Amino acid sequence: MNTIDLINRHRSIRKFKDLPIEKEKMDRILECGMRAPNTGNMQIYSIIVTEQRDNIEALSKLHFGQGATAAAFLTICVDVNRYHHWCRLRGCDEPYDNFLWLMSGTVDATLAAQNICIAAESEGLGLCYLGTVMYNTQAIAELLELPKGVVPVVTLCMGYPAEEPALSERLPLEGVVHQEKYHNYSDDDIERIHRIREEFPFNQEMVRQNGTRNLAEIFTKIRYPKKDNVAISKALLEFVEQAGMM
Amino acid sequence: MNTIDLINRHRSIRKFKDLPIEKEKMDRILECGMRAPNTGNMQIYSIIVTEQRDNIEALSKLHFGQGATAAAFLTICVDVNRYHHWCRLRGCDEPYDNFLWLMSGTVDATLAAQNICIAAESEGLGLCYLGTVMYNTQAIAELLELPKGVVPVVTLCMGYPAEEPALSERLPLEGVVHQEKYHNYSDDDIERIHRIREEFPFNQEMVRQNGTRNLAEIFTKIRYPKKDNVAISKALLEFVEQAGMM
Known part of the structure; x- marks a missing residue:
């Protein structure tokens, strides 16, 4: 399959x-x-590959039971610990424990994650x-024994698929892309822009089952409400502050 | 070319x-x-595609002259502005202006960026x-007229390559991957772990040309020194605070 077709047929797989x-x-x-x-x-960045059954179970619990049947968890972390260690051995400053490198590191860790996703x-x-x-x-940091300077930012659970979910909907291109x-x-x-999303059968069914007024309420009241986001x-x-990255 | 070969032959292209x-x-x-x-x-997230010559020049200046010959700049932003607008129209809370969604949004914007990179x-x-x-x-936000709630986190410059740089080195797998x-x-x-990097001819040449003691000094003293990182x-x-995302 060519790469663009592969990218276009991505589905999240939750049963393995x-x-x-x-x-x-x-x-x-x-x-x-x-x-x-x-x-x-x-x-x-560092990548922690967890494949032993007992470790997967412990990790899955911290993800609210997600990925319980996965063959592997990959926890991808911003990691200035290794880099600073090298700097120290070379008699240099250790200047990457700050917000800029938390953000750049998050981008870099995520680029690695998406290469892994597409390759997998x-x-x-x-x-x-x-x-x-x-x-x-x-x-999660305690379970994976992360030292200071290491912040987990992406987790993938992975394995051979045991389900074939339908392709999910997306906003139209004009809803996300701006010219100039x-x-x-x-x-x-x-x-x-949101019509396609609100008319998507799966989303309409979610609204009906939850007795909400509309799809936005599913997200703002049930899935990701304000008080949870703030906490x-x-x-x-x-x-992040304890990890020394602010 | 199969997808894995495509991923493995990635080079950054700077001349177009x-x-x-x-x-x-x-x-x-x-x-x-x-x-x-x-x-x-x-x-x-939102994606700003800049293709007009004068806009590319202005944007390239803000990136210290990088990408001046590119056919397009893509600035990919965390965007809660559009989502909150939809929530407001549906009579819901607007609960995504906080640090969690800055971080999740940065991951999501970056995943989109890397799909774009590989497809391109x-x-x-x-x-x-x-x-x-x-x-x-x-x-950059002023030039691209970003409203509150929109934070640029990834920029790609893109075009038909006018150079064929060598593949850059990477740390060995064992240097980055941790089991369990x-x-x-x-x-x-x-x-x-760092031997391959320090012995890489391009890096040795950089150390020589800059008159530094070692490769770590290139990064910590010249490219990304502490005082710049802090500022x-x-x-x-x-x-990010002004954008309402903390």
Whole structure:
């Protein structure tokens, strides 16, 4: 399959067959992660590959039960610990423990993650990103024994797919892309852009089942309500500060 | 070419032919960006495509002259402005202006960026990520007329390649990947892992030309020294606060 078709058929896979990922295949996929572009070719990230059953179970719990049947969890972290260690051995400053490098490192870790995702899918594997890595950062860091200077920002659970979900909907291109400069949206724009999403059968069914007035309420009241966002932001910020990255 | 080979032959391209990117091709590439996984399928990002010569020149200046010959700049932003507008029209809370969604949004924007990168390369285009998007955030936001709630986090410059640079080196897999849990590095580990990097001819030449003691000094003294990192972190944090994302 050509690369563009492969990218266009991405689905999140949440149920996996009881099959391990071959070591050679896993290494090939991880090497693809390493080839991702990154700031100054400094590779300010680490990848924790968790494959033992008991460790997966413990990690899955911290992700609210997601990925329980996965063959592997990949936790991809911003990592200035390794870089600073090298600087120290070379008698240099250790200047990367700050907000700029948290942000650049998050971008670099994510570029590696998406290379891994696409390479894995090209090898017949399925996977799902777990945004919950930002929810339980402290507990995840303890479980994975992350030292100071290491912040988990992306988690992938991965394995051979045991489901074939339908393709999910997306906003039309004009809803996301701006030519030359940002063109702010009129009320009509917002209505038009979101029509496809609001009319998508799966979303209509969600609204009906939850007894909400509309789709926006699913997100703002049930899935990601304000009080949770504020509490998680606070905990995440505290973790980042303790990790020495603010 | 198969996808894994394509990923493994990535090079940053910084010089471009004087050729535009065909509209149909650009749309196909952008659609690949839209297919990237993202938190709750909320697509909390916007993509600004800059192709007019005068706009590219202005933008390139804010990136310290990088990408001056590119056919297009793509500035990919965390965007809660559009999502909140929709929530408002549906009579809902606007709960995504906080640190959690800055971080999740940065991951989502970057996943879209890397889909775009790989799709573009599969179509014969070349590109380079410009980490400088974090350096001049305020000025870039003004030039692109970004409203509150929109934070640029990734910039790609793109076009038909006018150079064929050598493949850059990477750390060995064992230097970045940890099995099951994070295994902190001994001094010997750090030495061994970095050998390939320190012996890479291009890097040795850089050390020689700059009259530095070693490669770490290139990064910590010349390219990304502490005082710059601290100043940029401060400005970036101020921008993010003004954008309402802390």
